[in-house]
Amino acid sequence: MTYIVNDLCIKCKYTDCVEVCPVDCFYEGENMLVIHPDECIDCGVCEPECPAEAILPDTEPSAEKWIEFNREYSEQWPNITRKIDAMPDADEMQKVEGKFEKFFSPAPGKGD
Structure with missing residues (x-):
């Protein structure tokens, strides 16, 4: 089992999860994170740290489509191992629906 990040992270990119991860398995895109x-x-310490509730165990039915997405982008984006500021409108963006279609960017983030 593993954990995944879904589209609720887009345009929020809180990194509280990164700060607690004991194996540094988060990777940074321009406007979201993924888990390799x-x-x-499968320690689960990241899940309760996400204010956007964008982290789920892969056993959740809604997580299935995100496993390969997380794999693909974790192999393209740089590793991130420290907490950084969330995106400017992160709190407001938590309420937006359909974020993947509207805002997803395949561009990499800065990483560490």
């Missing part, structure tokens, strides 16, 4: 499923040790 082969590096995640």
